[in-house]
Amino acid sequence: MQRPVCQAHPGQPAVASCSQCFVALCAVCRQFDGMQALCPACMRKQRRAPLVRALVGLFVLGGLGGAGYWAYRTYQPRYDYGAATNAVHKLETELQKEPCDRPKTLELLETILDAGDSRGVLARSATFTAACGEYVQTRRITYRAHQRLGETDAAVADLTELVSSDPYQVHYRAWRGVVYQEKGDLDRAAEDFRQALMLHPKLSDIPINLATVYEKQGKPCEAAFPLQQLVFHYPRAAWTSGIRTRIADLLQKGGCSVVGEGRASLRMEPGQLQIRAKVRLDDKETASFVVDTGASYVTLPRALAEKLGIDLAGAPKVALQTANGRKDGLFILIGSIAVDKLAAKRVPAVVVDDLGAGVEGLLGLSFLSRFELRQADGVVEIAAPTH
Known part of the structure; x- marks a missing residue:
C-alpha cells in the first residue's frame, strides 16, 4: 500500500x-x-x-448604538391634550371604525389644533389623505398649523388650493393675504386683500391690512382708499376718529387730497331708476355714470378705458360679484375723476368688458368715500370733507 x-x-x-x-x-x-x-x-x-x-x-x-441614537432623536412622547384628551380619544376611536368620516376628521383636526398640537394636525391629515383621498376642507385647518409652525410656504400652498376650489370665497383670499403679509410678499398680499374687499366691501379688518401693505410699498394714495371705505361703512365706530387722522396724513403725504369746494347735488331724473352723474375722467372723457354706493370701485367698460389710453396689458385680474352675477375685471388707477367742481386724484377702478345697455360706468366708493355723502328722497349730495 x-x-x-x-x-x-x-x-x-x-x-x-x-x-x-x-x-x-x-x-x-x-x-x-x-x-x-x-x-x-x-x-x-x-x-x-x-x-x-x-x-x-x-x-x-x-x-445598536446608532439605532439607539436615532430612536432617541426621533422619539416623541404622546402629546398631552390636557382637557381635550377624552374628546381626542373618543374621536380617534370612532375614526378607527370609519377612517374616512370627513366631519369627524375635521372635528378631530380642529380639536387637536385648539389643544396646540400643530404637528399632530399635519400627521393626521396626511394619514387621512393617504387612506381616503384629497379633501380640500382639511386645508382650512392644516394651513393654520403650518402658519403656527412658521411654515409660510406650506400655509400658502394650502390656501392656494382652497382659493382654486372656490375663487369667490372671501375668507380664503383674506387668509392668504395675511400669510403673504407675514411672509413679506407685499405684492401678493395687496392683491389678495384687494380681491377680498371687492367680494365683501364691509370687511372691518382687511382694509387696515391693505392700507398697511400699500404704505410699506410707498403708495400713500392707494393706502388711503381702503381706510376711507372702512369709515364710510362704519362712520360711528369708536375707532373712526383715529382712522380719519391716518387718512388725512396719507392723502397729504401722497399729494392726492380731494380738490375743489362746495357740493354736487345729483338728482334722480323723471323716468329713471338710478341717480346719474356727469363724470370727467383724466380731463379727457366725460361720461354718464350711475352713482352706486354698493360698488367698492369706480367701474368702467373696456371701450371707455381704451379711449382714455389706459394700458390694460399688465393690469391685475380681479373676480367681481355683481348684481348681475360674477364677472372678471382688471384693476387700474385713474389719474383723476371729477364731478362738477369736486375731484379726486389716483382713484382705484375696475375695468370690465361691458356694463350693459345704457350704462357708461359706475361711480363707486373708491371716489365717493373720499367725500361727505348724503342721500335722501332721490338726491345724493357729494361735498368736500370738512373734518
Missing part, C-alpha cells in the same frame, strides 16, 4: 493531516495551534479569527 504524500510537497511523505480541512501534511507543512495539527492556510485563518470576531462585534455594537 502506497503511503500518502504531502499535498504541498508531493515528494515528501505525509506524517499527519490537517484537523480542519483534512489535507495531507509533511513534517515541514505540519503546524500546531497548541492542540491540533493544521495546514498553513488554516493556521492563518485561526490567527485571524479573534480579529474578525472583534470587528464583527464592534460593527454590531455600532449598529
